[in-house]
Amino acid sequence: MNDAIMGGLIGVGVSVFLLAFDYMMIRKGAAERAQRNHQKVVTLDATEKKRIGALVRFCVILPVVLAGAFWLIGD
Numbered sequence: 001m002n003d004a005i006m007g008g009l010i011g012v013g014v015s016v017f018l019l020a021f022d023y024m025m026i027r028k029g030a031a032e033r034a035q036r037n038h039q040k041v042v043t044l045d046a047t048e049k050k051r052i053g054a055l056v057r058f059c060v061i062l063p064v065v066l067a068g069a070f071w072l073i074g075d
Helices: 003-035 046-073
Strands: none
Touching: 003 046
């Protein structure tokens, strides 16, 4: 398989895992905060929304960067 394609696929896998894991952790923290404040609806605050947005932008760029890195380092 081409080195750039392999790097891109690895980047996609890492991005999906990172995004899913971080979203679950942010959601868990928001649920605990809602329970402490005796709220029934779990909502994300502005900081958490910005954090997820920044992570999404990073996860979009990561496969391209890894594809380029694998292409440069490859045989």
